Amino acid sequence: MQVDFYKYAESVKPVKEFGLVDPDDKDGKKPAFVSYSKSTDKWNAIVECNNRSDYYFIAVDNNVPLTVKINGKDETASSCDAMLFIDSKTICFVELKADKKGNDWLNHGMEQLTKTITFFGDELDKYENKRAYLCNSRRPFVPSIHKIAQQKFLKKNKVVLRIKTEIEELK
Structure with missing residues (x-):
């Protein structure tokens, strides 16, 4: 592993559910964060955790330095917004899209x-x-036509892709 993602991890409070928020800043420089209040933050995704104390969150985009070489120069790599994990049981990569129209959000995500x-x-x-x-968050329910994209994603990455705003309890 080139980058130590774990040094950016923070524990999540043991609550019934929490939200993941991709802040709406004009410069796009703020990382995603965990929110415990629907009344103060607009949740892009809801995470069910049933008061467990073993959840960890990593803000990836705008936080973890991921770079690639382009024309001999180090450039910031495109990355997902966040990761969730439990010990060595479950890892979850999360991309948050807010108010994106059209179908390009799917391919880009x-x-x-x-x-x-x-x-x-x-x-x-x-x-x-x-x-x-x-x-x-604009399209919380995705039609089944995306099953082919999910199958291709699984084959390529060896990771199950779910396209929805509710993240089930990690096992």
Whole structure:
């Protein structure tokens, strides 16, 4: 693993559910964060955790330095917004899309997830359960036509892709 993602991890409070928020800043420089209040923050995704105390969150985009060489220069790599994990049981990569129209959000989100999974590298093998969530708060329910995209994603990344805004309790 080139980058130590774990040094950016923070524990999540043991609550019934919490939200993941991709802040709406004009510069796009603020990382995603965990929110415990629906009344103060607009949740892009809801995470069910049933008061468990073993959840960890990593803000990836705008937080973890992921770079690629382009024309001999280091450039910031496209990445997903966040990761959730429980010990070595389950890892979950999360891309948050807010108010995106059209279908380009789907392809772009899958690309961001794939790039982050690639950076995570062989570390992925230590997890029993591997998931990725592509959450679009404007389109919380996605038609079944995306099943083909999900199958291609699984084959390419060895990670199950779910396209919805509710992230089920990690096992």
